[in-house]
Amino acid sequence: MPATPTRTDVLVVGAGPAGASAAAWAARSGRDVVLADAAVFPRDKTCGDGLTPRAVEELDRLGLGDWVRGHTVNQGLRAHGFGQTLHLRWPGGTLPDHGSAVPRTELDARIRQVALESGATGVEGAKAVDARVEGGRVRAVTFRRGEETFDIECERLVVADGVRSGLGKVLGREWHQDTVYAVAGRCYVDSDRSDDPWISSHLELRGESGEALPGYGWIFPLGGGQVNVGVGTLATTKRPASVAIKPLMKHYTDERRAEFGLSGEQRMPTSALLPMGGAVSGVAGANWALVGDAAACVNPLNGEGIDYGLETGRLLAAHLDDDLLTAWPALLREEYGDAFSVARRLAAIFTVPKTLAALGPVGMRSDWLMTLALRWMGNLVTDEDRDRSARIWRWAGRRSINLDARPPFT
Ligand SMILES: Cc1cc2nc3c(=O)[nH]c(=O)nc-3n(C[C@H](O)[C@H](O)[C@H](O)COP(=O)(O)OP(=O)(O)OC[C@H]3O[C@@H](n4cnc5c(N)ncnc54)[C@H](O)[C@@H]3O)c2cc1C
Structure with a gap:
């Protein structure tokens, strides 16, 4: 086994889609990167294994397009309910017009491999348990592996340790369960x-x-x-x-x-x-930031987060030299704030008993309405999309975030 590094420029904790993406993009930009995980890969992750067109787009960027299309390709969603079955194609537009699905045991090991091939150094079986913070900056992370405890010093830290985000909590991350x-x-x-x-x-x-x-x-x-x-x-x-x-x-x-x-x-x-819809606060400090599930980057209307993990990893890798304390929450809000705000508002309405039973039959009677719903529910709208339904979705997002008592990522 190669010796575990004692210091690095960028330390990424968590090698799921978010961490592996951050590590791959940071290494590709010429940085010295260590990608550490508590597990030994391949490892399982509780998930539906579904890859939306957004996720396929990110896998394309990482160079895994042929690999993922060699597994499964799906053309859309067959929606069942309230006596109807509708076939709703992925909308396409500026995103791919197809999705896929790959078991996470396989997918995550492959994306992590891309990070290592891009130049990151992998550390496995090492659980982050603490951080050394001096002058508002994280200087080192403490890991436990079996009986052994060791530190890895870093200039910058990416926290990609998933839903519970133990390291995020050490650094002050808080999940707000009053949001859906x-x-x-x-x-x-x-x-x-x-x-x-x-x-x-x-x-x-x-x-x-x-x-x-x-x-x-x-x-x-x-x-x-x-x-x-x-x-x-x-x-x-x-x-x-x-x-x-x-x-x-x-x-x-x-x-x-x-x-x-x-x-x-x-x-x-x-x-x-x-956790969904950016319902966490404390997402960054001067030289560290949360990505993926740790930052609750999950779509409140369909629970998908692989795409947001891959995207936030890439986005953070491009901003590692910024003062992340202010820059990172602002970037997350700019990218996802409006869409997460309106999506979690709608999702919360569905937790009210009988709402779905009342609205479901109306929606399922219309192909047109459900195609629109699929696009909105999947947040399959990019800033480049100029059609009317994209404009309505963006308008609703802007209105919604202005009404939020606690907007996403605050
Ligand atoms: C039942 C279910 C179904 C879902 N279905 C879908 C779906 O179909 N499509 C979709 O896009 N999304 C789905 N999601 C969401 C998706 O699984 C997550 O959004 C995605 O895994 C987020 O990736 P991540 O890299 O942020 O976190 P993870 O994939 O959870 O990776 C976190 C990594 O951090 C490591 N780690 C944790 N703690 C430490 C520590 N202290 N030290 C070191 N390492 C640590 C873990 O071992 C893990 O490898 C589903 C979620 C659930 C629960």
Whole structure:
């Protein structure tokens, strides 16, 4: 084993999509980078494994376009619910017109490999437990590996340690659970429809007694005879999720066995909480910043965050010389503030009992409305998009953030 470095220019803690992307882009710009993770890769991550067109675009930038398209390619979302089934194509525009899905065990190891090939030094099995802060700057991070404790000194620190962000907490990160968040679970199931060119979502999610739940279920084809099946529900401190996720996921799976050719037992069922919509404060200090899930960069309307992880990693790598204390929250707000604000406002409305049951049937009656909803729910709108629905989405975002008592990332 090569010796663990004792110092570096850029230290990245967490080698999921966000950290690996930050490490790859920082190394590509000629910096000395160490990419550390508590796990040894390949490692699993609780996820639906779905890659939106935004994620595919980022994987293209990293040079993984052919690799990801060699796994699965999907052309859009098959939305089920309220007696309807709609086929909604990814909108395209300035983003790719297709998505994909790759098990995270494989995807994350491959993206991390790109970071190492770009010049970053990998450190595995090393859990960050503390930080040495002097004069408002992080000087070193303390790691534990088995019985051993060691420091890595750094000029700049990228905190990409995921949902719980233990290192973020040490540095003052706070997650605000009064803003909408998700509780979600996933498992793998054999299926004879694993090459389906559509990902499927059931927008009418019902519990075992038939009660309507705020959230949705999904079946994402992975090729090779298996699909990722999962359920996610929305919650806030005021309206906490009262449902047990794993039994709900089993019920959802069993209900879909015939239609989706599902067979055998659920494999690797796991669940997790999901902070969303930038509902954290303390996202940066003078020479450090949070990216990906650590910064709650997850879309409140569909729970996807791989794309935002990859994007925030790349964005931060381009701004490492800024005074991050003020620059990073401002950049995050500029990129995502409006969209996250309106998305979490809408998601919170769905946590009110009966809202979905009232609005769902109306929406599902219209292809046009649901195509619009897919684009908005997926935040598949870029600054370059000039069409009317993109302009409405941006306008709603600006209005929403002005009404926020605590805007995203504050
Ligand atoms: C059930 C579920 C389904 C989801 N489905 C989708 C989906 O289909 N599509 C989508 O885009 N998103 C989905 N998401 C969200 C997505 O999984 C996350 O947004 C994404 O993984 C964020 O990447 P990240 O790099 O920020 O964090 P992670 O992928 O969690 O990586 C964090 C890394 O940090 C490491 N780490 C943690 N603590 C430490 C420490 N103290 N020291 C060192 N290393 C540490 C971990 O080992 C891990 O490797 C889903 C989430 C859930 C819970």
